[in-house]
Amino acid sequence: MRTSSTIRTRRTVKRATRISATLAAGALALSLTACGGDDDNGGGDKGDQGGGSKTPASSVTLPKLDGESLEVAAVWTGTEQENFKKVLAEFEKRTGAKVTFVPAQDPIINFLGSKIAGGAPPDVAMLPQPGAIKQAVDKGWAKPLGAEATKELGENYSQGWQDIGKVGGKQYGVYYKAANKSLIWYNAQVFENAGAAEPKTWDELLDTAQMIYDSGVTPFSVGGADGWTLTDWFENVYLSQAGPEKYDQLAKHEIKWTDPSVKEALTTLAQIWGKDDYVAGGASGALQTEFPASVTQTFTGGDQPKAGMVYEGDFVQVNIGETKAKVGTDAKVFPFPAVGDTAPVVSGGDAAVVFEDSKAAQALATWLASPDAAAIQAKLGGFLSPNKNIDASVYPNDVQKKIAEALVAAGDDFRFDMSDQAPQAFGGTPGKGEWKTLQDFLKNPKDVAGAQAKLEADAAAAYGG
Numbered sequence: 001m002r003t004s005s006t007i008r009t010r011r012t013v014k015r016a017t018r019i020s021a022t023l024a025a026g027a028l029a030l031s032l033t034a035c036g037g038d039d040d041n042g043g044g045d046k047g048d049q050g051g052g053s054k055t056p057a058s059s060v061t062l063p064k065l066d067g068e069s070l071e072v073a074a075v076w077t078g079t080e081q082e083n084f085k086k087v088l089a090e091f092e093k094r095t096g097a098k099v100t101f102v103p104a105q106d107p108i109i110n111f112l113g114s115k116i117a118g119g120a121p122p123d124v125a126m127l128p129q130p131g132a133i134k135q136a137v138d139k140g141w142a143k144p145l146g147a148e149a150t151k152e153l154g155e156n157y158s159q160g161w162q163d164i165g166k167v168g169g170k171q172y173g174v175y176y177k178a179a180n181k182s183l184i185w186y187n188a189q190v191f192e193n194a195g196a197a198e199p200k201t202w203d204e205l206l207d208t209a210q211m212i213y214d215s216g217v218t219p220f221s222v223g224g225a226d227g228w229t230l231t232d233w234f235e236n237v238y239l240s241q242a243g244p245e246k247y248d249q250l251a252k253h254e255i256k257w258t259d260p261s262v263k264e265a266l267t268t269l270a271q272i273w274g275k276d277d278y279v280a281g282g283a284s285g286a287l288q289t290e291f292p293a294s295v296t297q298t299f300t301g302g303d304q305p306k307a308g309m310v311y312e313g314d315f316v317q318v319n320i321g322e323t324k325a326k327v328g329t330d331a332k333v334f335p336f337p338a339v340g341d342t343a344p345v346v347s348g349g350d351a352a353v354v355f356e357d358s359k360a361a362q363a364l365a366t367w368l369a370s371p372d373a374a375a376i377q378a379k380l381g382g383f384l385s386p387n388k389n390i391d392a393s394v395y396p397n398d399v400q401k402k403i404a405e406a407l408v409a410a411g412d413d414f415r416f417d418m419s420d421q422a423p424q425a426f427g428g429t430p431g432k433g434e435w436k437t438l439q440d441f442l443k444n445p446k447d448v449a450g451a452q453a454k455l456e457a458d459a460a461a462a463y464g465g
Contacts, residue, residue: 058094059389060152060370066096068360073102073112074126074350078292079318083380090376091367097360107429109135112355116141123361126350127173129420129428130164133353137167143357145171145365152369158411161386165351173351176368177377178386180403181232181313181346181417182336185320187298188329190217190308198334202237205337206271209278212308219278221307223294224286224442227435231419231427233311234438235346238265239415240339251418253463257455263448268339270445280307283443295319299331311336313348314403318382327381328399347407348417349386378404426462433458 076084081101088099102122104111109132115121121141127133136142145153150171153162157175165173184205191197194215199205209219223229239247242261249255250262276282280297281289289297295316297306300323310316317327325331335343352368354361367373374385381396388408395401407414419427419434426433434455441451 059372060367061148062091062095062363062367063359064096065360065363068095068097068358070097070099070124070360070364071102071122072099072124072126072364073104073108073115073122075104075106075108075128076126077103079321080315080382083318083377083383086380087368087373087376090373091364094367095360095363097363099364107424108132109424112136112141113139116355121355123356123358124352124354124364126176127353128348128350129424130173130351130416131421131423131427133165133173133351134167135424136353136355137172141355142167142172143354143361145174145354146362149174149362149365149369152366156369156371156387156389158386158388158408160411160414161349164349164416173353174365174369175349175351175386176374177350178384178407179313179315179348180384180407181348182236182344183313183316183333183403184309184311184336185295185298185316185331185333186309187217187305187307187325188332189303190215190305191332193217193303194308198332199337200334200343201337202240202268202339209272209309213277217304217308218280218306219308220272221280221289221294221298221310222273222286222442223289223291223310223312224283224439225288225290227430227439228419228428229291229294229312230438230442231434232313232346232417233269234265235418236311236336236344237268237339238262238418239346240336240342240344241265241268243340244415247415247418251421253422253459257459258452262452262455266441266445266448266451269441270448273442274445283445286442287439292319292322296323299323299325314384314400315382317400321381327397333399345410345415346417347414348420422459423462426459433462 072088074084085101088101091097092099108125108127112121112125127136133142153171153174161175162171165171165175190212194211196208196211199208212219238250238261241264246255246261272278279286291312294310296319298308298310299305299320320327320331337343352365354365371387371390374387374390375394377383378385378390378394379396381400384404384407386407392401392405395404422428422434429435437451437454437458441447
């Protein structure tokens with residue numbers, strides 16, 4: 001979700017209006033639900049298919065891998081990492097293999113390059129960008145998925161989610177983890193004290209922010225130390241305001257970042273970013289606030305937290321879980337408001353890609369494409385799977401369940417995170433490209449033209465013209 005050579009393999013979706021309606025309709029009901037107790041139901045129930053390693057309720061056939069060792073690299077940390085390790089532990093139990101988690105750094109493609117140059121690539125890596133998959137393929141690092149993994153993927157994923165893991169018509173990625181990145185989470189007590197309601201439009205969001213400010217609480221927490229959160233802000237405003245066709249064009253750099261549509265989106269963002277009183281710690285404070293802290297400071301401090309709202313995806317629940325706040329009661333959520341005619345829906349994801357081709361590595365890719373694997377992490381919260389055969393009842397609360405159901409119901413109709421489609425140097429590198437320029441813009445939101453010029457210069461260099 002954090003975040004690539006030019007990506008030409010993503011699926012250009014022509015029906016954004018339907019996805020916006022589908023997902024937004026599901027999301028509109030989110031904050032009306034309280035925490036559920038539906039975390040006692042496992043996923044996958046295709047029954048025994050015979051052969052290989054099976055458990056009674058298993059939906060996937062895996063080989064015996066006693067004595068085999070694997071390394072899996074990902075940028076995940078904290079609770080997210082620990083929850084994924086539980087998925088790997090179940091793979092170990094079913095196959096007899098030993099799996100080691102290797103912590104990686106952003107940008108992961110650079111980390112992998114160093115490991116490969118040193119002769120020690122991981123067997124599998126979780127790549128957070130379609131562009132990174134293409135780059136790994138172009139460099140000859142990534143290996144195509146085998147027949148079993150491809151079959152499992154085909155049974156459990158819509159064509160759109162399969163296609164964004166393809167390069168040159170071959171399947172390389174299993175999108176194990178997805179994200180709905182068009183959500184704003186809020187402190188319910190702050191809203192109640194301010195007499196505020198959930199906004200449905202950008203103008204209403206600004207009115208809500210003023211009400212929260214007037215009640216004595218700073219409206220927004222922004223994790224500006226992590227540039228990817230700022231690209232997500234921009235993408236939601238841009239998709240809703242400029243529309244899906246322009247979004248696709250900008251994602252492929254078919255129009256320039258000096259286009260008037262970009263100016264309009266940045267000017268709109270400045271209505272929030274340009275008001276220090278609306279951002280916890282002001283711009284300087286936001287630029288020193290990492291994403292996890294941007295969440296926790298919104299849900300700690302009683303009825304006087306550092307902020308009343310925080311924007312980011314469904315995975316915010318992991319960080320809320322580090323506080324005493326309960327999702328659905330203390331911590332609620334509404335869809336990112338409509339800036340234009342339709343509320344935006346932006347998705348992201350992390351794909352498992354094989355780097356050392358072996359029976360064990362392909363088996364792990366097969367496992368991660370199964371509903372069994374997704375169900376384990378879904379139960380733990382802060383996780384969203386595009387796997388259409390996962391039983392939604394495994395999600396730990398009704399909020400997460402509805403987000404997941406809406407994503408699956410959208411089928412092939414989704415817009416993938418724009419910066420994740422870009423070349424890594426532009427859309428996915430700390431201190432460079434879009435991340436750095438938007439951080440600079442957060443610091444000085446009056447310089448719209450300067451931000452556009454810098455974005456275009458960096459994009460032109462990264463895209464090759």
